[in-house]
Amino acid sequence: MSTLRFKALAELPFRDYRRDNAIEVPAKLSELYCSNVFSEDTMKQYLTKDAFTFLLDAMNKGSKIPRNIADQVAVAMKDWAMSKGATHYTHWFQPLTGATAEKHDSFFTPLEGGKAIERFAGGMLIQQEPDASSFPNGGIRNTFEARGYTAWDPTSPAFIMGTTLCIPSIFISYTGETLDYKAPLLRALHSIDEAATSVMQYFDKSITKVTPTLGWEQEYFLIDSALYKSRPDLVLTGKTLLGHSPAKGQQLDDHYFGSIPTRVMNYMKEVEIECMKLGIPVTTRHNEVAPNQFELAPMFEEANVAVDHNSLLMDIMARIAHKHHFNVLFHEKPFAGVNGSGKHNNWSLSTDKGENLLSPGKNPKKNLQFLTYFVNTIKAVHDYADMLRAAIASASNDHRLGANEAPPAIISVFIGSQLYNVLMELEKVTEGKLSPDEKTDLKLNVVGKIPEILLDNTDRNRTSPFAFTGNKFEIRAVGSSANCAETMIVMNAIVAKQLKDFKVEVEALIESGLKKDEAIFNILREYIKDSKNIMFEGDGYSDDWAKEAEKRGLNNLRTTPEALASELDQKFVDLYADLEIFTHREVEARNEIKLEKYSTVIDIEARVLADIARNHIIPSALNYQNRLIENVKGLKEIFPDDEFRVLAKEQMSLIANISGNVSTIKLGVENLLEAKGKARDTAGSQTQAEAYCKDVIPFFETIRTAADNLEMMVDDELWPLTKYREMLFTR
Structure with missing residues (x-):
């Protein structure tokens, strides 16, 4: 009765969490x-009018802030x-560790x-120099080259967190390469802003x-x-x-x-209070x-702020959990046999007038605008699936993808049968110029009916990794521990590239003599033909x-490898380079970091499993066997x-x-x-990751089955x- 398990279980009845942690x-x-x-x-309260205007322009237009204004800010x-x-x-x-980072300096x-x-001057605000030697870099810099820079975003x-003013920042190496998630995300957001705004000139020049x-x-x-501390595997992996x-x-689906x-509920209340103070607009809990x-x-936000808020939230949740004698688990599959955790990313595009470009309007022009961004997004996902x-690849997400609570690893797009039928009608558009009857039929019977279709299109497909859900696309395959920026960089980059290509193709048809709407319909028709293979309405499992x-x-x-x-x-490498999001070197470095992380995670899990099996499971089994x-x-002696x-x-x-089971475990561990x-x-990160995947992971299940x-x-x-039964049903 002296094990960590029984000490933990004995502790539970003597703590009144309801009273001690009421919020x-x-x-x-x-x-x-x-x-x-x-x-x-x-x-507005603390800045001069000029300083406020400069800062607002920097926030909304990306303009530079003069040094004297930075000092005022x-x-x-x-x-x-x-x-x-x-x-x-x-x-x-947000370095490439998967966690946030901070170095505090006193005023x-x-x-x-x-x-x-x-004292706090403009130079301190704009730039800081943390030691970059121990952050993942994928070979971009040597260990002895310790210098790295953070720059204000x-x-x-x-x-403010506690007694510290926190300034969201990018993180770059001494030679200028990105070492974080934010810098490339900002570049991707700039690219899609340019591309989507350019296409919007067909519909609204303002x-x-x-x-x-x-x-x-x-x-x-x-x-x-x-209970968490009584499980070495939970603590370490x-x-x-x-x-x-x-x-x-x-x-029973009763939870x-x-x-x-x-x-x-007390925990959730305190998390929500802190979120409110920090401007994170959380509205849903269940x-x-x-x-x-x-x-x-939360409610939808601008993508960069939303990414920051999610990273901040995970930190808040972990800190507050300790106050309520909880540990929060963000691992995608912490327990076998029950659902794992995801982080669905709902993505859309909004204009400076507040209009959602993935929501149809009340007239054919607005619906054609919707179709333009809708079809281009599908085409982008098809080409860059x-x-x-x-x-969304990681060692932890591999456990979840394809199970009954998560989409499969095959990337497909679900749009609903009625919208699919609309696209099939558009596919029949005559090549070249449209007759008056064709234009009328398209606008009234195809494009014009989209709002009615979406009003009734309430079905959802849990098995699709990329689903249209009425006025946004839901990327369901993102893992719960992931930084949202990883997916948002890709999503915005590929759609930006696609919209740029679309603009070039439409302009070419207009120059050949077609009217704008005819040119758009012609290009969308070809995109639908090209992308049909990725659209799937059935059971992805x-x-x-x-x-x-x-x-x-x-x-x-x-698998991740x-x-x-x-x-x-x-x-893919060229796409990033063309959009100036990553250099070739940065793409290779990040790929190296992900592969190294995958191998390291599996290596740690293997060592922990071997330790628990040898030092906990086998001795307990032999102890009981000796009693028998x-x-x-x-x-x-008696009978x-x-x-x-x-x-x-x-x-x-x-x-x-x-x-038999002890022998299986012993041999499995060896x-x-x-x-x-x-x-x-x-040798080689890719080959090493493949070796961990193919040669190491299979023994996990052998040992686990025998231990269970x-x-x-x-x-x-x-x-x-x-x-x-003790961990999962604690109230």
Whole structure:
């Protein structure tokens, strides 16, 4: 009874979480909104009119801020932050570790004569120099070249966390290459703004800016901290490497959208309060499908701010969880046998007039505008599907993709049968000039009916990795632990490229004598023909779809190494270079980082599994087996041979089964460690990742199956690991 498991379980009844962590929520959460954000309203209060205008132009147009204006902004930020209790500042950035990073510096500055002041100048605001030596770089720089720079991103507002003013920033190397997610995201957003705004001139010449929007949905698990700490695999890998499914899991669907437990509700309330203060517009909370699984989602925001807010939220959630004696799990598949967690990315485009370009209007012109962006998006996903697949690839997401709670690894597009029929009608458009009757028929019977179709098109397809859901595209395959920027960089880059190509092709037809609408219809018709193979309305989980997808020429990149191998396709590398999002060197470096991370994650999991199997599972099984052997010896001393054989039969069988499973684990661990050693010594990141995938991972299941068998045999009081039924049903 001295194991971590029993100590953790014994601790639970003596803590009254409902009383100790009750949260008082203001009558109006809106009163807290942006109270810790250097928002436009705050800027107006603290900045001169000229400084405010310059900063607004930098935020909306990307214009440069003069040094004297930067000094004014810095002083204003400092005064505001200090009025809120801040003592330090930091350039808050998102390196390629998957987490956020920050280096705090004090406003405090000593002066001669034993005096001091609080100082924060424009140079401190614009740039900081953190040590870059230990951040992932993919070979861009050597270890001894430690210098890296963070630079202020004025398009994402500064905020206060605790007593620190946080300034959202990009992170670059000494030689100028990007070492983070934000810099390439900003470049991708600039590219799609240019391309989409250019195309908008066909429909509304007054539009001067198009902004991508993002609405993410964050799924997560909450586990009691004491139980979490009793599982070495959860602590070190974020997932359970062993554990037999409980008798009751999610079979009854009684957790989904059910009543939120009081303890969890207190946690959610505090998270929402902090989100409001930091300007994160969270509006949705609910139980998810798996036990102890939940979801949180905000309103749509500009994509760059939304990415920052999601990264910030994950940090907030982890910090607040500790106050409520929880640990929050963002791993895509922390528990076998129940649903994993995703982070659906809902993407759309909005004009500077607030118009959603993926929503039809009330007249044929607006509906043609909708079709233009709609079809171009599908064409972009068709042509660059493998780029999108690589963007969601990770060791943890491999466990989730294709299971019953997540889309398959095959990238397909679901638009609904009625919209599909509209596209099939457009495919029949006559090549070249349209007759008056054809124009009328198109506008009234095809394009004109789109709003009615979308009004009734309420169906959703959970099995599609890329689905149109009425006025946006939902990228369902993104993993819960991922940085949204990875997918948003790809999504905005490929659509930007596609819209640029579209503009060139339409202009060529107009120059040949076709009218604008005729030229647009002609090009859209060809795009529909080209993209038909990626549109799929059926069950993405079925074996039939995998076969059909192969016939259609769609790739099924089941694993991360497969997906990342495609990332270096020259077509994809050139796209990034043409749009000036990544250089060839940066693409290769990032690919290297992802491969190294994949191999490292599998290596750590293998070492943890071997340790638990050898030092926890086998000793407990042998301990119980020895008890059985002693009992059998006692029976043999008491009963005659005939009776003994009958009475000891089940125990003898159990002893044999324990021996068999222990042998399987022992041999499995030896094979696992041998395969891991060979994989680790394999030259080349791609080859190494493939070795971990093909030669190491298969032993995980062999060891787990045997260990889970033992869990159902060994006396509960001797089993060392906290069980699923204990972790997943804590209230």
